[in-house]
Amino acid sequence: MTNDKQTTTEGAAISVQRLVIMAVFVAMTFVVTTYINVRIPFLAANGGLVHLGNVPVFVAAAVFGKKEGAVTGAFGLGLFDLLNGWVAWAPFTFVICGLIGFTYGLITKGKYETRGISFQIAAVVAAVVIKVVGYYIAEVIIYGKLLAPAASIPGNIVQIVVAGIIAIPITVAIQKAMRATKN
Helix, strand or coil: CCCCEEECCCCCEEEHHHHHHHHHHHHHHHHHHHHCEEEEHHHCCCCEEEECCHHHHHHHHHHHCHHHHHHHHHHHHHHHHHHCCCHHHHHHHHHHHHHHHHHHHHHHECCCCECCHHHHHHHHHHHHHHHHHHHHHHHHHHHCCCCHHHHHHHHHHHHHHHHHHHHHHHHHHHHHHHHHHHC
16 A cells, blocks of 8 residues: 655655645646746836736635645746746746745635635735735846836736736636535
8 A cells, every 4th residue: 555645854744636736736837827928028127027827826825725825836937937038037936936825825725715805815915015025126136226126016016916816716616616526
């Protein structure tokens, strides 16, 4: 008989099912970010990239929890940066998007199911703050300019708000389907 749990260094067990869920969401995040994006040259010092990669991060975090959200954001979006010409951004993206996924899950995921829409809206607001502040600091470090990163703020806000508008109904539908299968 095989054990369906892998033990981490802290001794906590992660089920194979959870690992698969995280891997699927990381892959979805990478694919969505890679193929559903628009480069907007006037939105940042290096040209902005607006994408829908945050949608699977939000869904993973709200439906499965903060750990899944953090892994999805950090690895899915970090991998995108590494493989699509944004290598200098990858360490920042790993931290920023991991924190976005963790925070989104922390705010939205109750013990047994996703909290209401008001919590998801609050999580989108928190994600906007983390993204704007995180990438502002990243741009200051990468480009050495204090004011130029302000040009990225509108694109970052649009990206997170649009992801929230798409992710919230998806999350509600998934939660409804999960409740229906339990009955």
